[in-house]
Amino acid sequence: MLEHLSPSERAVLLIMLNRSLDDHRVPPEAADHVRQHFRDQLEAFVSPRPATLVYTGWRGAARQRVRADLETTLARARGRLHVIVGYNPDTDEPSGGDRWTYEWAIHTPGVTVETHPAPWHIPALSRSAGPYRNGFMLGVAAGRGGAFEVLAHLHPSSRGASGTAAYADHLGLRIRKEPAL
Incomplete structure (x- = not known):
């Protein structure tokens, strides 16, 4: 042992x-x-801590594309991965990349998942609840230390994932930008 x-x-x-x-x-x-x-x-x-992946993606991201990129990430992490995603399992939102990532994580051995739904219920945040949540997820991962990266599935109409990717770049975080389709 x-x-x-x-x-x-x-x-x-x-x-x-x-x-x-x-x-x-x-x-x-x-x-x-x-x-x-x-x-x-x-x-x-x-035992070494599993690598952490912060996921952000377009709501129209292709399921097969998301899963393939997650499998690649898991292989590079030697079969142990902790995923942080902005999906809400209680409301099944948002659709697309976040949902596909959550579904993959809960069914894949060696993977744990942590969800951070956007706090839309806070009136003072209003439309900034999504970007707030995305920045929070980056801060959570960076604050824990250890190996982590951001995986962003991007599309020209994806403001949320593109904004998260831009903020991760600004912070100097390791980010992998992939097309959403």
């Missing part, structure tokens, strides 16, 4: 865990559970 550790490092960790279990007089049946939990937690701690 911890193949990347040397045999001596694994032995030291096991000795430390067993001493702790003995010191606290943990019954053998509980100790097995604790050991497994410890291994799982340690593996999660030392």
Whole structure:
């Protein structure tokens, strides 16, 4: 399970865990559970974080195009990817690229998804709710650190995705611009 550790490092960790279990007089049946939990937690701690992808796309983006570009991104991320998308699963909006990305993410092994619907319900934001949300998603990804990129499926009539791509460029973020069709 911890193949990347040397045999001596694994032995030291096991000795430390067993001493702790003995010191606290943990019954053998509980100790097995604790050991497994410890291994799982340690593996999660030392494993590299998955790459993050912020997705933005035109509402008329072609499903096959979006899926193909997501598969390419997943392969480059070595099968582990966290996707941030502005889709709202409760209202099934917006259509197009965001929807295709969300559907792909929830059905693809090795992928987790985080949604950030636009806060249209805030009157003060009015029509700026979409651009606000898009900038927020970029900030969330950048603030977490680690490897991330922006995938933008663009079309001449796509103001939202084009604006997000322009803002990502302005911030100096890694962005992949692809045609939406």
